[in-house]
Every structure is written in structure tokens, then in C-alpha cells.
Amino acid sequence: MINLHRYKVVKILLKCYRTNIIRLKSNGKHPTAGIIVIGDEILKAQVKDTNCFYACKLLYNHGVKVQKTAVVRDNLEDISKEIKYFSKMFNYVFTSGGIGPTHDDVTYEALALAFNDSLHYHPTLVKIIKDCFSCGTFPSPAYKMAYIPTKSVLKFGIDQVTGKKLTYPCIMVENVYIFPGSPMFFETSFQAFCKECFASYKSFAATEVYINAKEESFADVLYAVAQECPTVTFGSYPEWNRYYKARVTIESENEKDTETAKTMFCNRIPRNVLVHYDRMPHVDCLSKYEAWIEKSQRRSFYERSFKTFVNYYKKPENVWIYLDGSEESVLMIHLARIASNKLQHCSKLKLRAICFKSDILKSGTDEFFHELKNRYNIELCKLEHLESDATDTINNFAVLKPELQVLLVGKRLNNNKRVMYDDLARLNDDSSKSVQVHFPLTDWTDDDIKDFFSSLCLPYYTKETY
Secondary structure (H helix, E strand, O other), rough: OOOHHHHHHHHHHHHHHOOOOOOOOOOOOOOOEEEEOOOHHHHOOOOOOOOHHHHHHHHHHHEEEEEEEEEOOOHHHHHHHHHHHHHHHHHHHHHEOOOOOOOOOOHHHHHHOOOOOOOOOOOHHHHHHHOOOOOOOOOHHHHHEEEEEEOOOOOOOOOOOOOOOOOOOOOEEEOOOEEOOOOOHHOOOOHHHHHHHHOOOOOOOOEEEEEEEHHOOHHHHHHHHHHHOOOOOOEEEEEEEEEEEEEEEEEEEOOHHHHHHHHHHHHHHHHEEEOOOOOOOOHHHHHHHHHHHOOOOHHHHHHHHHHHHHHHOOOOOEEEEEEEOOOHHHHHHHHHHHHHHHHHOOOOOEEEEEEHHHHHHOOOOHHHHHHHHHHEEEEEEOOOHHHHHHHHHHHHHHHHHHOEEEEEEEEOEEEEEHHHHHHHHHHHHOOOEEEEEEOOOOOOHHHHHHHHHHHHHHOOOOOOOO
């Protein structure tokens, strides 16, 4: 039985700390950071900020503790005040946005104000803007991006993809680093900065426990373990999906403390609520599949299907998958990646897939598709079409992509009875068409799909999750 007094204390803690962090204690081995996102468009929800999420994730992976983030309007005094405060509080301060050519881009002015500095046109930046951005004769509005504090240091990073020096630098004053607001430029520049500055820092020793039970059922245990492990940080997050109901994070400075705390926590909750879950099923997917298939009661059935995919991907450039967000299409993507690894293709080989924009708009799967694309290294082409002319759309696409010879579609015997699938199947009746449509999952049942998904923890789309 749960101790009600302790249970109430834990619930109050969880309510006060919305991120559910029970203990956070730094011993100084990891630098701290603060992030300031600048722009009225963020506060008005006219633009969705992704830079803060990207930066937090990258910094965490490099062993840097992000202690605070803030979103500030395009106001000189507000930005300056925030920069000054963050600079005193944290080892590193990163800003995003407000360095363009328009009247409301005042980040550089705010930076100068925060450090009692003046502004000047930096000759290096003036030359970059003139030569690389074709902005005409100085002065013009574009040259405002060269008007920076006199104390500034220019840090040119290396593009991690091309290996070349970045065109435009990060501007630094003391411990404050100024980055652009456009995600395309921010991510490239920030990645280069982290690679250069934080490569020597040790990452956190972290692990996760997945639990098929509500938080209140283990809250008192988590609180007690946190009290007994003062060097360890715990977090609890409700994440309702088919695999588990809550995720507990355990983190410390070293593997020993983390594993000790994990063992202590797992030993104090019922074993039947612990869930084996793989957050990255695409990583080492071949070895994971082979380990699972050894124990499967349907081994011969799954192996037969897998051999079909191996045959397809002997010529990977000729095979495309119709990705519609269904479990069948995700399953085919996963089998394709396993088959590609089995055939020892280059690890950078892209899987090829198509989707119809109308399907994405109706189902809201765009973010899910983006995740799949990154996970499985997919070349995903989004096609415009009407449901009544799916075959014409594919044929027209094949003219542009003559390598497309086989299109894999996830139709099954008693499921997904959609007009579009029947329409696509008619491509096989016309010998003049270069594209053949194959349905490799026709003999799979609902139980087969469920078994494969749950055993290998494949990602799936739900409106609640994304």
C-alpha cells in the first residue's frame, strides 16, 4: 500500500516542477548554459520555434547543462536585460534571432547595451555581405548584419556536412554567442560550434526505465530512491502509447551511480510493470531482428517475408515504398532497412519512398514522416495528386525517376480496402508501364503486424503522440 502522506508530498513536487525533475545538483564537471530566443513572431505563434529544442538536445549530448531558456520580444531593453542576467548566471549564453536587416532586428544593439559597448561596421562582415550575399554597394539595409559591438569576436565554424568553413560567423562577446533565427542557418552554425567547443566534455551517464503503469503507482518509490541517491537526477514523464505509460530518466556523472540507482528503483516496483522498450529500433536493426526471430513462434513466416525484401533490395535504386503513415508502410520501411543492412549496402544508402501530399494534409502525419525520414535515412518525395488519378501521378513521377521500377504498397487481405490501392494495382495490367506495384504484406494478419511492431518497438503514428 502506498504511504498516503509521502504520496501527497510527491504529487506536490510533481505539480510544482512541471518537468518532473526531482533532484538537480551539479558538481561543476559540466558547464552550464542559458538560451534566449528572440522574436515577436515566436510569442505570437506566427512561427514555431525549433532552435531551442535543437540546441538543448545538442548541448545535452555534449555534456552541457542547459539551466534556463527564455523567449523575448523584439525590444532593445528587454533583450539587453536578459543577456546581462544570463551572462552572469551561466557559463555559456546562446541567442537565436534578431540579427537581420529590418528595424526590429536589434540583438546586436542589445548585446552592446548589455556590455556597455558601442557598435561599428566590422570590415570582415562588410566584405562577406558584399561578396557572398550580393547586397550591392555599402551602405544598404543588408549591411546592418555587419553592425556589431566593437568587442565582438568572430568565430567561423566548419560545416559538418561539406567540411568547408561557414560563410557567416557566430558573433561572440564575453560568454554570449549570437546565432541566426532561421533554423536552416542556426542548426548548421550551432552544430559547428558545439563540435569545436564541447568535443572534450564528458557526456552524461543516463538511462531510462519504461513502465506500463501510471505515475502515482510508483511515485513514492521514486521519491525514496531519489532521497537515497543524492548524486543522481531522476525525472518522470507520462507518455501514453501502446508500449508504456510512463518513462523514468536516471542520470548522473558516472555509469556506476546511474546503474546503482536504476537497479534500486527497478527492484522496488513490481516486475510485471517494467517494459522492454527500444527508443531507437532503427539502430543495429539487423542484429535486433535476428535476435528476435530466433525466439519467434512464427519464425518461418517472418523469414519468408524478409527474404522477399532482401530480393527487392538487391537493386535498391529500383525500389520505392508508398508511405501513407499506416503501420504496414512503416513495417515495410523497417524491413527495407534491415534488408539493406543484410546486403551490406553503404550505411549512407537512402531508402526511397513516396507519399501523397493530400494524405498528409488529411491525417496530419507530416511531423511523423519527418521523424521517419531522419531515422531511416529516406529520400521521401511528396507528390501532388487527386485520389482518382493515383496511377497517372505515379506514371508521371516515373518519367522523372526512370529508376523507379517497383512500388511496394502495404495492402493486406482483410484490411486497408482503399480505392487507391486498387487503382495502383491497375498499373500491373499495362505492359507499357515501367512501374510494377507489389503488395508484399498480403498474407499478414493483424496479429502478425502487432507482434512485429511490439517485439521490435517500431514507431507508429497517433494524433495523441504527435
